Amino acid sequence: MFRSNDEWALNRQSEAFRATMAELALLLVATVCATLADHFNSHVLTGLSALLYGLTVVTGVVIQRRRARAHWQAHRDAAETVKSLAWQYMVHGGPFDPGVPDPDGLFNQQLEERLRALRRIGWQEPAHGPGAAPDTNTAPVPARNTLWDPASRHEPDDPRHPQITRAMRAVRDKPFAVRKDIYLRDRVLDQLGWYGGRAVQARRSAAVWSSLTALLTLLALVAAVARSAGIASGWDLSGLLAASAATGVAWLETRRHHPLSYAHALVREGLETQRAVLTRSVPEELWPQAVADTEHLMLPQHTDWLARFGG
Template structure:
């Protein structure tokens, strides 16, 4: 289930970004043709501009009907929920502590409860996994496409059971190495990537806005009378701002940096001061930091 939802989330994410990029590009090219038509007095360019504006409207309608962004977020939530529950099951974290009488049954119950809320907003389990290949899971990838050893619990693999049966210290080391450190690296890399992209797009939009201002001042002063580039440059700047908001580089950079800080603190706590009795609660707190909903909540304050 993790593999399937992860791939569908990536596919829907790509579709959502491509659709938005297409819509913005059509608007910008339409504005270019409109500027050229105004300068040369060409009816052909005017018609092309009108056609592109019409295609932009059609693209917007298609985007609304496809709901790629909503499907992307639903599949991502489903994938991360399965992955988080799998790790908690393996290392005796959260509700899957050592004293629970039926951890397998509890896993199925917890998974169904989480997925039930996603079904209410339109999520459906993918019928197939596009482009996936068969390969066994590993300890660092515990939710791989292994065949379950119990058909009553199809999401619980042999690797997950093998880790769950290990002593506390071994489970702790596996969790710190293959889960926490892996996510520390991921969030750190994404924070840097988002910060650089935000700086680049912010600089580009600021430059285009400055050029639009310069063009407007120059035209009002009568220095250049043949071309009116201020509208085209302003439209280009607006396109950059819209793309920056679509990708959410600024808020995600803030959110990913905060999550990484929280994970670094949790890593130190888990490695040094958490006893076996407090381990389930500590793992649950760590997993909460990595939930997509938590990242989205942090991103609201980083915008």
């Protein structure tokens, strides 16, 4: 379930971004044609501009009907829910403490409860992935750990619990010190690196796009002033430059570089604090709650909540 939802999430994310890019590109090219038609008094360019504006409307309708962004977010939430539960099951975290009489049954119950909310908004479990390769942040059991047998680590050994793999059971049977080491190394440190890298990447992209839109806006102002002063009066470039700046702003908002940079940096700070706590001062009896608190930091819903304050 994790692998299929992860692949579908990546596929729908790419579809959503491609569709938005196509819509913005059509709108910008239509504006260019309209500007040229006005300057050269060309009926052909006017017709082409009208056609492109019409295609932009059609593209927007298709985007709304496909709901790629909603499906992407639902599949990502499902994938991360399964991964988080798998880690808690493996290391005796959250509700899966050592005293639970039926951890396998509890796993199925917890999974069903968390997926029920996603089903209400239209999520459906995919029968198989679309063939997209999962990214480096989505491996529930990192291959670098020699504990895992590559031939069987993702295979269930009980048909009644198809989401519980041999590797998960192998970790759950380990002593506390071993489980703690595996969790800190293969979950917490791995996610620290991922969130840190994404925060830097988002911050750089935000800086590039913000600078570009600011430059285009400044050029639009210069063009408007020049036209009002009688300089280059034959061209109305201010509208075209303003449309280009608006396109840059729309793309920046679509990719959410600013809020995600803020959110990922905060999640990384929280994980660093949790890593220090888990490493030094958590006894075995408090371990389940500490793991649950750590997993909460990595849920997509938590990142989205933080992103609302970083926009």
